[in-house]
Amino acid sequence: MEGSVAYDNDLNLKATELRLGLPGTHEEQQAVSSSTVRNNKRPNGESDARNETAPPPKAQIVGWPPIRSYRKNNSQPKKTESEGVGIYIKVSMDGAPYLRKIDLKVYSGYPELLQAVENMFKFTIGEYSEREGYKGSDYAPTYEDKDGDWMLVGDVPWEMFITSCKRLRIMKGSEARGLGCGV
Amino acid sequence: MQKKVACSFPDEVLEHVFSFIQSDKDRNAVSMVCKSWYEIERWCRRKIFIGNCYAVSPRMVIRRFPKVRSIELKGKPHFADFNLVPDGWGGYVLPWIAEMAGAYPWLEEIRLKRMVVTDECLELIAKSFKNFKVLVLFSCEGFSTDGLAAIAASCMNLRELDLRDSDVDDLGGHWLSHFPETYTSLVSLNSSCLGSDEVSLSALERLVGRCTNLRTLRLNRAVPLDKIANILGRAPQLVDFGTGTYGADLQSDVFSSLAGAFSSCKELRSLSGFWDVVPAYLPAIYPVCSRLTSLNLSYVTIQSPDLVKLLRHCPSLQRLLVLDYIEDSGLEALSSSCKELQELRVFPSDPFGEEPNVSLTEQGLVSVCLACPKLQSVLYFCRRMSNVALVTIAQNCPNLTRFRLCIIEPRTADFLTLEPLDVGFGAIVEHCKDLRRLSLSGLLTDRVFEYIGRYAKKLEMLSVAFAGESDLGLHHVLSGCESLRKLEIRDCPFGDKALLANAAKLETMRSLWMSSCAVSFGACKLLGQKMPRLNVEVIDESGPPDSRPDSCPVDKLYIYRSVAGPRFDMPPFVWTMEEDSALQLNTIGNPIGSEWEHNMKGIQGLRAQMPFVLYLAELSNTSQW
Secondary structure, eight states: OOTTOOOOSOOOGGGGTOOSSOTTOOOHHHHHHTTTSOOSSOOOHHHHHHHHTSOSSOOOOTTOSOOOGGGTTOOOOOOOSSSSSSOEEEEEETTOSSOEEEEGGGOSSHHHHHHHHHHHHTOOOOEEETTTEEESSSEEEEEEOTTSOEEETTSSOHHHHHHHOOEEEEEETHHHHHHHTOO | OHHHHHHTOOHHHHHHHHTTOOOHHHHHHHHTSOHHHHHHHHHHOOEEEESSTTSSOHHHHHHHOTTOOEEEEEOSOGGGGGTOSOTTOOOBOHHHHHHHHHHOTTOOEEEEESOBOOHHHHHHHHHHOTTOOEEEEESOEEEEHHHHHHHHHHOTTOOEEEOTTOEEEOOOGGGGGGSOTTOOOOOEEEOTTOOOSOOOHHHHHHHHHHOTTOOEEEOOTTSOGGGHHHHHHHOTTOSEEEOSBOOOOOOHHHHHHHHHHHHTOTTOOEEEOOBTOOGGGGGGGHHHHTTOOEEEETTOOOOHHHHHHHHTTOTTOOEEEEEGGGHHHHHHHHHHHOTTOOEEEEEOSSTTOSSOSSOOOHHHHHHHHHHOTTOOEEEEEESOOOHHHHHHHHHHOTTOSEEEEEESSTTOOOTTTOOOSHHHHHHHHHHOTTOOEEEOOSSOOHHHHHHHHHHOTTOOEEEEESOOSSHHHHHHHHHHOTTOOEEEEESOOOOHHHHHHTHHHHTTSSEEEEESSOOBHHHHHHHHHHOTTEEEEEEOTTSOGGGSOTTSBOSEEEEEEOSSOSOSOOOTTEEEOOTTSOOOOOOTTSOTTOHHHHHHHHHHHHHTTSOOOOOOSTTTTGGGO
């Protein structure tokens, strides 16, 4: 029934200037689909590489992957050391006889966390500034992250902090002062 | 001699015989035997399915079938689920309800999918149908719990109220208390999609307690875990239960009453819900696990070992929905525990992350396909695939009827060979001879469509994204897939040629969706003009397509067959290509003597030679649409 149409494989679309985007519109899809208009040769690895060198921050494609909106909010599972809904981590303080444990989920940000730690160990931390760390006391709050490095508390966004923090250590004395002087 | 006897059966006898024929296809066949059978059949048809609410008008349905008791309607195209159809596109059910209110006072069942339902509609239903029994609103929107309250208050014979996946304006749980205290007929309630934190727990408990025929109860997230035991205690006869929130601080008394409540539900076969799961509470369902046939864990954000622990208790499982936290190792375990598995859906936990957050690859799917002989239906999101994996799947699961694979990054090649996945998907369509539904992804050339056209003879629905190289791909599908009803395509380089050459094919299908492809406005106009039984709708939010040259591609195109003509409820960004609009090839803006112009003129001549598709009287095949 449909066999009567002869096909030439070479579309040569350039001559008719067909594009996938409408003139004057700027859509994310253009970035993605700009190389779908191609000749009939089979794509090889090179053309894939060309696709992948698209602008580094990938624009989110509308409606892709094809998931219903109510499914989109399946966040990471809560990585807990013990069962329960909290994220419990050990807190140590230099010079304190024993460690404590706190639930990071209970706090909504750094101020609350630091306040709680201050209350727990009866000391003051001082003021945080990006440039100079914690000024005004002998203490600096640090944490061990997923890579095993000791980081100063407060540098990264809160959400990122609670997922990467493995334990907390309140450093005291000369070590702390070193941290406080702008590493 | 035999002939005379057959013709002299009284109508009542024939009607009685026809009452045993339930399937729409068979009913349609019966109606086409002769005029008198057509007449008898149409008066006794009780159930009607309309796959596209715009394919036919309410008046036409009512005129032909005056005694309908049950109607099912579908509205928006499937890609509306993924936000590709702008708000306000259409799919309004009110005109249908309004007409049926007068014509079908004894209507019992309304089932809607992807339609816009307002509180006014629900109130009209409540008021108009005295024997109303079943309301299913699948992925619908536009209504609030006030509308539900009207249904609850008036429909004394309501059996089923199922709001699955609908977008409801939840104004709080008080609608439940509108079920009168004398109302006891509820058999099925699915309110799992309601989003408010408020729910009237006491009304819910009382309702559940007095409806002794309740078989399905799916709660919404607002119902806390510690209420489950009480609810189940009042409905131990439940077959299908959906929890609300399934997390709380672990308390042993709550746990033991929960476990006790579950174990007294001897008929329970299906579980769902499980929002905010606390793993320690999962063992409470172990008493019912051995009988479970369906388990929806798609909101359960726990790690693979905990998932596996649970699944090991479910040897009878036929249907599993789960997040990709299950990982390859968990799917391997699943394949050894759950030999009865027929349907598997694995959803991505982090669909927009660029790096994989879990160890789920093609291996998980392969291990299930190798070990679960009854597997028929697959929906799988992953980040890599290979042809050899797909071939393995195809060879080991020839009974697949639905195969939907989503490789998250568009145009991802075979990770082993860096080749396209044509051969893999080709194996799927070649070996799975009963395949009815297929969704493609990954790097694909025109070759995969050649395989599909050649082998996928039972394929009814095909979803394509970021695939193909030329019109040849589309042509293969349209010319080869004999059973094709629904085709949806996005971001593929398919243009005018294949579409226009296969225009007649479109009249044999329910619908075709093409977005971000290369179909020109001129081709749309031509199609609309030449094919009066098709509604060719162009969706473009950036402005009228005729303000641009005809060679410009349209943004979104939705073509569907219809005996009702163009619809009148279109929003400003949808244009129907009408048959009586004078087709002028707008050559302004098109290069003179361009190939496009040449193609258009050639195709116009060709159309005159195309076979004419015959129709019987209107609606003869309505139910297949």
